[in-house]
Structure formats: structure tokens, C-alpha cells
Amino acid sequence: MNVSRLRPRLPSPLVPVEDERFGRHGVRLLLKRDDLIHPDLPGNKWRKLALNLEAAAGRPVLTFGGAYSHHLSATAAAGRLLGFPTIGVVRGDELAGRPLNPSLARCAADGMRLVFVDRATYRAKDEPEVLARLLREAPPEAYVVPEGGSNALAVRGCVELGRELMGAADVVAVACGTGGTLAGLAAGLGPGQRALGVPVLKGGFLGAAVTALQAAALGGRAGDWSLDERFHGGGYARVSPALDAFAQDFEERHGLAVERLYVAKMLHGLLTLTEEGAFPPGTRLAAVITGSGDGSNVRTVTAEGDRRGARSGGQSAASSR
Numbered sequence: 103m104n105v106s107r108l109r110p111r112l113p114s115p116l117v118p119v120e121d122e123r124f125g126r127h128g129v130r131l132l133l134k135r136d137d138l139i140h141p142d143l144p145g146n147k148w149r150k151l152a153l154n155l156e157a158a159a160g161r162p163v164l165t166f167g168g169a170y171s172h173h174l175s176a177t178a179a180a181g182r183l184l185g186f187p188t189i190g191v192v193r194g195d196e197l198a199g200r201p202l203n204p205s206l207a208r209c210a211a212d213g214m215r216l217v218f219v220d221r222a223t224y225r226a227k228d229e230p231e232v233l234a235r236l237l238r239e240a241p242p243e244a245y246v247v248p249e250g251g252s253n254a255l256a257v258r259g260c261v262e263l264g265r266e267l268m269g270a271a272d273v274v275a276v277a278c279g280t281g282g283t284l285a286g287l288a289a290g291l292g293p294g295q296r297a298l299g300v301p302v303l304k305g306g307f308l309g310a311a312v313t314a315l316q317a318a319a320l321g322g323r324a325g326d327w328s329l330d331e332r333f334h335g336g337g338y339a340r341v342s343p344a345l346d347a348f349a350q351d352f353e354e355r356h357g358l359a360v361e362r363l364y365v366a367k368m369l370h371g372l373l374t375l376t377e378e379g380a381f382p383p384g385t386r387l388a389a390v391i392t393g394s395g396d397g398s399n400v401r402t403v404t405a406e407g408d409r410r411g412a413r414s415g416g417q418s419a420a421s422s423r
């Protein structure tokens with residue numbers, strides 16, 4: 103399948119921005135606008151899916167995600183645009199009897215068949231018997247893409263992101279969910295450049311995940327990368343009012359819609375690190391804008407854990423992996 107028919111905007115633009123909060127520490131901030139690659143497959147969605155869709159070669163694609171998964175929406179859109187069937191296995195069988203949230207409604211409108219499974223089954227989806235049961239929902243020739251789209255082909259797709267940045271920055275930061283984007287990015291950077299991953303989930307599992315993805319895709323550890331695990335803000339999909347305010351302020355300063363669950367946490371982490379003096383004066387710091395901020399997956403969680411579905415379209419269990 104020729105995915106370049108979708109005419110991605112590659113290489114994505116690298117844009118310097120004036121921000122005195124970084125400037126006063128001698129740090130030059132650059133935004134790597136991967137969110138502009140494609141309106142329906144923005145950011146790392148394009149980079150992780152492109153080689154997988156070529157490998158699927160028009161067969162039906164079965165993949166997995168939560169109720170607000172960007173990855174599910176991107177896969178469904180690709181199916182519509184390129185003309186192949188898609189099946190989305192969605193976490194949470196309680197969602198089956200409810201009206202679809204805007205994200206899942208979009209998937210369905212793009213032709214994706216949605217299969218809702220209980221959380222225990224979803225957690226066990228990589229076990230061969232569970233996967234075999236789920237595959238009965240799909241045609242026998244279906245091509246399976248894991249949750250978040252991160253597999254060896256996805257990592258290889260993300261190597262290109264690093265190559266596009268070769269020589270253009272000293273440190274390149276990216277928000278991490280499954281770690282596939284960081285795994286590829288780090289491998290594509292040149293000598294003297296390093297990648298910094300900002301996990302948006304709690305748990306400390308990501309270092310091992312990135313190492314395993316690099317081993318599967320590239321045969322071993324590649325590039326200079328590290329993680330800073332301090333900026334998940336309480337866990338996945340937790341967006342505090344302070345983080346929301348930070349993101350709104352960034353939007354006003356730089357005219358960019360900031361995706362809250364990943365990109366806002368990474369940008370906030372970069373500002374904190376800059377204020378801590380983590381980057382020597384003269385550092386060129388590139389922040390990868392891995393998704394677009396349309397606000398559709400935001401909920402605000404206060405410090406006390408009081409949840410307000412700020413822009414979540416009515417369902418409380420926001421999840422965009």
C-alpha cells in the first residue's frame with residue numbers, strides 16, 4: 103500500500119520560538135511541529151503507522167485503545183482514506199451500551215468496527231489465548247497493531263524523526279506513553295545529541311519498555327536517551343488545573359493548540375528542568391509536538407482528586423492511548 107498517497111508534510115517544520123522563561127537561562131527553544139504532518143494522522147501517529155500500513159498491504163487492521171485513543175482515531179481515519187477495513191478493540195465493556203463519545207463516534211463514522219471488552223480481557227490482550235479469542239472478531243488475514251501502535255516497525259518509522267533533527271538541536275524532548283516514539287527518535291539522532299523522554303504514566307516501567315522496543319526494532323540499545331519520570335502529574339490522563347493553566351498560557355504565547363495529556367506535561371517538564379539549570383547556556387532544546395490539541399480529551403483533576411470532565415464529551419474515563 104502506498105501510504106505516501108496521503109501526502110504527509112515531511113520533514114515536519116522545526117520552528118524557533120521566543121520564550122523569555124527559557125531565554126533568560128540561555129536556552130533556545132525549538133518546536134518540532136510533528137502535529138502538522140497530517141490532519142488525521144498527526145505527529146507520532148503517522149510516524150508509527152506508516153510502515154505498519156505498508157506491511158498490512160490493504161488487509162484489515164485490528165488494533166487496541168482506550169475510549170479516547172488518538173491511535174484508534176488515526177487508524178480508523180487511515181482506513182477510510184486508504185480503503186482498508188479497521189477493527190478497534192476498546193477497553194471497557196461498560197461503554198458498549200452507552201452513546202459513543204466524540205472520539206469513538208468519529209472512529210465509527212470512519213468505518214471502524216468497535217469491539218468493547220472488559221478491563222481484565224483488555225489487560226491480558228497480549229497473551230496468546232486472549233489474542234486468539236479477540237482475533238475471532240476479525241477476518242483471518244487481519245494485521246494486528248499493538249496498543250499505542252508501538253512495535254518494531256513503529257520504532258523504525260520514528261527513527262526518521264531523529265534523522266530530521268540531526269545537527270539541529272542538542273537535546274530533543276518527547277512525551278512518552280509506550281515509549282515507541284522515544285525509542286526511534288533516539289536512534290535517529292546524530293553524535294552529541296541526546297533524547298529526553300517525559301513519561302506521562304506513573305510506574306517506572308518505561309526504561310525497560312524502550313530498551314525492549316529498541317532491541318526488537320534495531321537489535322540493541324541505540325542513541326543517547328534518558329527519562330525524567332517526575333512530570334506525569336499524578337498519572338495518565340490526570341490534568342491538574344495548574345497544568346491546564348500552563349498549557350493555556352503556552353497557547354497564548356505561541357499560537358499553538360497544546361495537547362494536554364502528553365504535550366503539555368512534556369513542555370511543563372522542560373520549563374521546570376530549564377529553571378533548575380539542567381541545560382547549560384547555549385543549549386538548543388527541541389520539543390517534539392507529537393499531537394494536536396483539539397481539547398477533546400481533556401478533563402481536569404484537582405489535587406483532591408475531584409474530577410471535572412472539562413472538555414471530555416461527557417464520559418469520565420478519559421484515555422487517549
Ligand SMILES: Cc1ncc(COP(=O)(O)O)c(C=O)c1O
Nearest residue numbers: 278279280281282283364392393
Ligand atoms: C500526542 C501523543 N504524544 C506522545 C505519545 C506517546 O507516544 P509513545 O506511545 O510512542 O511513547 C502519544 C501516544 O501515542 C500521543 O498520543
